Amino acid sequence: MSSRHGSRPTMNDVAAAAGVGLKTVSRVVNGESGVSAAMAERVRAAIAELGFRRNDSARLLRTGRTASIALLLEDIGDPFSSALSRAVEGVAAEQGCLLFTGSSAEDPDRERELALAFCARRVDGLLIVPAGADHGYLLPEIASGTPAVFLDRPAPGIAADAILSENAAGAREGVAHLIRHGHRRIGFVGDLPHIHTSAERLRGYREAMAAAHLPVDEGWIASGSTDRVRVAQAVTRLTRGPEPVTALFTANNRVTLGALHHLARLGARPALVGFDDLELADLLTPGLTVVAQDPAALGATAARVLFDRLGGDTAAARRIEIPTRLIVRGSGELPPPGG
Known part of the structure; x- marks a missing residue:
């Protein structure tokens, strides 16, 4: 009618x-x-x-707001990213806002292009999983009233809210778990070393080894791309040879998946703890022990901080760290050979 x-x-x-x-x-x-x-x-x-x-056009003229926010992720297809996105969307819906989402593919130029495109379309605020090391391009947007909140990694070079996981603490707990089960030669397979989460998880690995008064052979550390070929090569090097490691700590879900695929072909199975949970991890034999992040809490917390900023919060930039959780399922409890 x-x-x-x-x-x-x-x-x-x-x-x-x-x-x-x-x-x-x-x-x-x-x-x-x-x-x-x-x-x-x-x-x-x-x-x-x-x-x-x-009539949202009339609302825009009246309030200066578009009732929309934007979320930039590394890859929307990644399970971690999709869970994070759903949480942000839930908070946005509570606020009567639309959510626009884009994937940077870990490309700083693509991130910048997407962020500025969203700003040109007058989104009210930005949520960004940063790909680049320089976010100065956002300063004019922030100064003109478009707040930005960073997730998973802080934004180098600018003062902005950052909602992170307890990466170092989580890795420390995962490696300490392997040590408690008798392992002394523990390999670390991580992402590119310049990525904040990768660097923090490596820090946690080193701290756990130091706390147990265990030396770290630099040959036990294999950082690089999450490409399955690279991960397979790293796992082969670490688990073969005259003095192989007896356990692996894999520092994100893609590295863990690559390691699991390769270990299935090798037959022999070192103890393994992965950072990030995986769907069906409990159905593996043995089940996969993980340090689980809480992407839903990350996304919801970041979205609420953004809406606080839109509501007039002018406090200093915040850094909020969301706790991780060790989930014991069997793979991290395998004893070393002869142990």
């Missing part, structure tokens, strides 16, 4: 149909408090009957 004038129904039409004031309709449409449940239901019934749709 259209309005009595045959044109697109307005909030005045909804108010007349529901028998309430215009301000009441505005509060219901914009998700504001101060309206009783019964009255809100009357307004929603009138909205459904008339086919009313909020």
Whole structure:
């Protein structure tokens, strides 16, 4: 049904149909408090009957806001990223906002291109898993009122909110778990060393070994791309030879998957703890012991910080670290040969 004038129904039409004031309709449409449940239901019934749709162009002119935010991830297809994205979308929906998402593929130029494209489309704020080392390009956008919150990794060179996992602490706990089960020669297979999460997890590995008064042979550390060929080569080098490692700590889910694929071909199985949980990890034989992040908490926390900024929070930039959790399933509890 259209309005009595045959044109697109307005909030005045909804108010007349529901028998309430215009301000009441505005509060219901914009998700504001101060309206009783019964009255809100009357307004929603009138909205459904008339086919009313909020005019976001008018809202933009009135408030300067587009009711939209943008999320830049490394790869939306990655399970960690998809869980993070769902959490952000849930908070955005609570706020009546749309979420736009893009993947940088770990390319700083692509990240910059996407971020500025979203800003050109006047999103209200940005959530970014940073790919590059220089985010100075965002300073004019932030100065003009578009806040940016960084997830998973901090933004080098600018003061901005950062919502991170306890990467070093989680890696320290995972490696200490292997040490408690008798391992002294523990290999570390990580991502590219310049990536913040990779560097922090390597720091946690070193700290766990130092706390147990164990030396670290630099040959036990294999950092590089998450390409399966590179991971297979690293695993072969670490687990073969005259003095192989007896356990592996794999520093993210893609490295862990690459290691599992290769170890299945080798037959012999060192103890293994991975950083990041994997779907069906409990169905492996033995089950995969992991240091699990909480991507949902990361995403939801970052989104709430962003909406706080949009609501007028001008406090100094925050760094919030979300705890990890060791999940014991069997692979990290395998004893060393002869142990």
